[in-house]
Amino acid sequence: MKHSFCIFFILAFTLIVTTTSCKKKIENDQVEVPVTLNTIEVTFDSIQIKTFFTKYPDLEKYQSEVKQLYRKHQFRYIWFDQDGLNEFSSLLYNKVNNLNSEGVQTSIPYKNILDTIYSNPQKNQKANVNTELLSSSLYFFYVDKVYKGIDKQKSKELGWFLPRKKQSYIHYLDSLLIDPSLINKKGKGVLEQYYLLKDILVKYQKIEKKGSLETIIIDSKIKSFKPGDSIATIAQIRTYLFHHDIITSDSKSSIYDDKLATGILEFKRINGFAINKTILPKHIRYMNVPIAQRIKTIMVNMERCRWISNDVIKAKELIVVNIPAYELTFFRDGKPELKSNVVVGKTLNKTVIFSAPMKYIVFRPYWNIPASILKKEILPAIEKNPNYLQQHNMEWKDDFVRQKPGSSNSLGLVKFLFPNSDAIYLHDTPSKSLFERDNRAFSHGCIRVAKPRELAAAIMKNDSKWDRDKIDAKMENGDEYWYVLKNKFPVYIGYFTAWVSPEGVVHFYDDVYKRDDKLAALLFENKAQD
Known part of the structure; x- marks a missing residue:
């Protein structure tokens, strides 16, 4: 009898351990709830999420993310611990009430209800599904305004074709619940420039309070x-x-x-x-x-920063062109190695805001004249002057016109190609005097570089087969020569009318393509809709 009981006990114990281990494994694999998350072991019915958003329709846009969040946590309460509302909930509420310091002007949905909850935390010690879901919605509202910005389609309509960042803020919330101070950590998912602009914004807001x-x-x-x-x-x-x-x-x-x-x-x-x-x-x-205009400019550019992932600076090599600044910067290992003035597209031929990988350097390039320029400029000039092509070192090539290599070539002695559908590239130019002007929007859309030799040398610095003498020789003599870069790297063409250096020096640039007001109108129009 004792022997049978022992066997039964061992089998039962083994079954319990195995079942428990499997259950833990399934929960860990499917839910991934951090073991250090200090929440209460209380759940609610998933149907209450739908009921909540019916009651609070102004938050409905966050319903999908809220569902994903609680599915991940098996519909446990995450904003309550044994003492009531947790530490991060109050911090988040304060953050939302200070959105103006984040460059955001918007109304807070259901603010009176939130004020009642967070001004009397002692009355909210017991888990409540409305308070729980309001807190989660408030989190996604904050993320939407401070980290994400306007949606991708709207930014494209404003001519912004740089890739928008992709990041999940559902998993990020777990980290914040464990360590609320992380919400104040700079650089998390937002371009570092955002925080530099934020510091300037706070300074200008203080000045504004003094009066005009x-x-x-x-x-x-x-x-x-x-x-x-x-x-x-x-x-x-x-x-x-x-x-x-x-x-x-x-x-x-x-x-x-x-x-x-x-x-x-x-x-x-x-x-x-x-x-x-x-x-x-x-x-x-x-x-x-006016100081109000400066504040608007800063806010608009903080919004643009929200669209770019901080990961862009992790590229070993990188070219950034800021159109309003008329400036190109070549970065290596996160540090600026070369700066150069540039000429960008005139208002009728705006330089496109986008990115693509740099792949080729072409020495002594031909200029294959675009069909639009051929039709509008070259053909009428030929009609007036039959010797126009010869005088401008041009020739027919099949059914198009090209300009031969040489110092008078409109592309200069070198061009830098990052293939794209808009046929935009960087190049040298014989018109050096344009770089001395304050306004440098003169091109047909491509970007003219004041320091093309230096840029070629910087890009090819670590290539043992190239040095300055060889670069100079390829630029000054011979036929067109294409060099394929061994290591492709990104080129970003951006548009920032306010930029702050790491030392805190703020630069405001003319809104050459008049894009700020369009974005500001969209941002401040949304204020009435929120």
Whole structure:
């Protein structure tokens, strides 16, 4: 009898252990709930999710993500622990109430209900399905506004064809519930530039609270102001610097003294101007831009940052062109190795915002003239002047016209190809004087580079078969020569009218293609719809 009982006990124990292990494995494989997640072991009926969104229709757009979240957690409460609402729920509520500091102007759905819940946390110690689902919806609302931005289709309608980032915020929530401080960690899923702009935004919002200033008078007869000059405009400039916390006091003096000079040097440093004591009309025009306009510009560019994954900077090599800045930067190992002025497409031939991998460098290229230019410019010129092709070093090639290689070629002596459907590429140009202008939107859409030799050398720096002498030789002599890059790398053509350097220097650029107002209208229009 004892022997039979022992056998039965062993079999039963083995069955229990095996069943428990399998159950744990299934739960771990399917649910992936972190073992350190401090939640209560209480569940609710899945049908209550549908009921909730019927009751709260303004949150309905988050229903799919909320369903996925609770399916992942087997419909357990995740916003409650043994003491009631958990730490992260309150932090999230505070974050949502301060969306303005994130560059977001929007109304908060069901704010009065949320205020009641979070202003009386002691009354919400017992798990409640409405509070639970409101908290989850609030999380996805915050993610939507701060991390995601407007949807992909709308950004495309605004001419933005750079790839949008892809990231799951359902799994990210587990990390935040375990360590709420992670929500304040910079760089999580958002371009680092976002946080630099955010710091500038907070600064400008503080300035805005001080009130507006009178427009600084610009006398068209005066070309510059220098130390020692005395004029009423100097007093206005001094007030501007004091209002913006660049100098510590405002003497109201109209004399350009040493204290003002110190302020002017700092003003130029933090705003990206050449650092000297001379005040030019362009500096005064910069000062006269209303602070509200600056804030709008910063918010618009924070929105653009939401569309780009922080992973782009992980590429070993990378070219970035910022159209409004008329600037190209070549990065290696995350650090800028070369900067060059560029000329971009004029308003009627806008340079497209997109990305593609750099694959070829072509020395002494032919310029195969696009059909549109051939029809609108070349053929009419030939009719007027039969010697036009010869005079411009051009020739017919089958049924199109091309310009032969050489120093007068419109593409210069080298071009950089990252094949794309818009036929946009980087190239040299014989028209070097254009790089000295402030406004450099002159091309038919391609991007002219002020430092093409240096760019070729930077790209081929680690190729043992190439050096500066060989690059120069290929540019100056011989026929067209195509070189296939061993290591392809991404080229990003972007559009940012506000950009902050790692040192905190903010640069505002002219909205050359008038894109800011269109995006701002969409963002602030949504405020009334939320």
